[in-house]
Amino acid sequence: MLPDRAFFDSLADAAKGETLPRFRTGTLVSNKLAGGFDPVTEADQAAETAIRDRIIQHFPAHGILGEEHESIGLDRDLVWVIDPIDGTRAFISGVPVWGTLIGLYQKGRAVMGLVDQPFTGERYFADGQRAWYRGPDGERQIHTRDCGGLGNATLFTTSPHIFQGGSYDLYKAVESKVRLFRYGVDCYAYALLAAGHIDLVIEDSLKPYDVGALIPLIEQAGGIVTTWDGGRPEMGGNIIAAGSHAVYEEALAILQGKA
Numbered sequence: 001m002l003p004d005r006a007f008f009d010s011l012a013d014a015a016k017g018e019t020l021p022r023f024r025t026g027t028l029v030s031n032k033l034a035g036g037f038d039p040v041t042e043a044d045q046a047a048e049t050a051i052r053d054r055i056i057q058h059f060p061a062h063g064i065l066g067e068e069h070e071s072i073g074l075d076r077d078l079v080w081v082i083d084p085i086d087g088t089r090a091f092i093s094g095v096p097v098w099g100t101l102i103g104l105y106q107k108g109r110a111v112m113g114l115v116d117q118p119f120t121g122e123r124y125f126a127d128g129q130r131a132w133y134r135g136p137d138g139e140r141q142i143h144t145r146d147c148g149g150l151g152n153a154t155l156f157t158t159s160p161h162i163f164q165g166g167s168y169d170l171y172k173a174v175e176s177k178v179r180l181f182r183y184g185v186d187c188y189a190y191a192l193l194a195a196g197h198i199d200l201v202i203e204d205s206l207k208p209y210d211v212g213a214l215i216p217l218i219e220q221a222g223g224i225v226t227t228w229d230g231g232r233p234e235m236g237g238n239i240i241a242a243g244s245h246a247v248y249e250e251a252l253a254i255l256q257g258k259a
Contacts, residue, residue, distance in 0.1 A: 002078075002112060005127055007058065008102060011051045012116040012123060015084055015100045018046040020118040024094045041092060044068050047084035047100065055080055067209045079105045081212030087158075087186030096120055097185040103212030110234050113213035115191050124191045126216035131194050144223035144243030145196035150174070150250035153199035155181040156189035163204045167228075167238060171202055174254045190214040190241060194221040199243045200251055206236040214241070224248045228255045 022043040048068045055064060063073030066082040073079065080102065085091050087098030096119040103113040115124040122135035124142070133142045147153050155178040163171050175181050178200065185192075187210075192198045194217045203210075211225070211233050218225045218241050225241040227233050230252065240255060242248035253259035 002104070002106070002128060003059065005125060008112070008114045008125060009123075011054055011102050012100055012114055014050040014054055015047040015102075016116065016118040018050050019043045019085060019091075019100065023091065023096075023119060027092070041085070041088060043091065044085045044088060048082055051080075051082055051084065051100075051102065065208060065212070067207070077107055081105060081110070081209050083187075083209040083213070086210060087188070090184070090186055095184075097188040099187040099191070101187055101209065101213035103209075103214075103216070105212065105234060108234060109232075110212055110215035110219075113216040115187055115213055115217060117188065117191075122191070124194060124217055126213075126220040128216070129220060131217050131221035133195055142195045142221050144194060144218070144221050145199065146244035147199045147247065148244075149246050150177045150200075151179060153178045153180075153247050153251075154197075155200040155202065156185060156192070156198055157181075157183060157202050158186050158189075159183055167204050170228075170255050170257065171204070174200075174202060174251050177250070177254070187214060190218060193223060193241055193243055194218050196221075196243065199247050201239075201241040202251065202255070203239045206239050208234060208236045211236055211239055226252075228252070 027041045027043055045068050048066050063076040063079035065071045083101040085098050086101045091098040100116040103110055112128050113126045125132045131142050189201045215225050223243045225233050228238040233239050
C-alpha cells in the first residue's frame with residue numbers, strides 16, 4: 001500500500017524543522033568536492049536524517065536513496081528518493097528557491113512526489129494521479145500549460161555552467177529559439193512548470209535524487225519529462241521537462257542534433 005498525503009506532509013514538516021531555522025543564519029557549510037565546490041550544510045544532513053527516521057519507523061520494508069547518507073534497500077519494490085535541500089547554493093546564499101524533494105519509486109518508476117519550499121510556504125504534491133499546489137494563496141490542482149511552440153516558450157535551467165562538453169552547445173541552440181530564458185532556481189523551476197507558469201526546463205548530469213520527486217509532479221500535471229535520448233528519467237542524467245508535447249518535441253529534436 002502506498003503512503004498517503006498526510007505521511008508525505010509529515011516528512012516535509014520534519015525536514016522543515018531542520019532547514020528553516022538554519023536558513024539565512026550563517027549555517028556551517030562543508031565542501032564535498034576536492035576539485036571544486038559542492039556544498040553541503042548541517043541543514044542538509046539533519047533534514048535527511050529526520051526524513052529517513054520517519055520512513056524507517058513507519059515503513060521499515062521500504063528502501064531509501066538519499067543524497068547525504070548511505071542508501072538502503074534499493075532492490076525493494078518501494079524506494080524513497082530524497083534530496084533534503086535541492087539548491088544548496090541558493091540556500092547558503094539566502095535565496096528562497098531551494099526545496100526539499102521527497103519522491104517514491106514503485107518497481108523503479110516514480111509514482112508519488114513532494115516539493116516543499118518552507119520559507120515561502122509553498123508545497124507541491126503528486127498523489128499518484130493528480131498534481132496539487134498548496135501555499136499562501138490557497139490550494140488547488142495544477143496543470144502544465146501549452147504555449148503553442150518553442151518560440152513562445154519560457155525556458156529555465158539552473159546554470160549554463162552545468163552543461164558538459166557538447167551538451168552546452170545543444171542547450172544554447174534551444175535557448176536561442178525560446179521567447180524568454182532564466183537561470184538559477186533549481187527544483188523550483190520544475191514546480192513552476194507543473195503549475196503552468198513556465199514551459200521548459202533543460203538540465204545536465206542530474207542524479208536520481210535531483211529528479212525523483214519531480215517526475216510524478218510534472219507527469220501528473222500533464223507534462224513530459226525524459227532524458228535527452230527520450231528515455232525514462234528516474235536514474236537522472238541529462239533531463240528535459242516540458243509542459244506540452246509541441247515544445248518537448250521541438251526542443252528534443254535540437255538536443256538530439258536533428259534540427
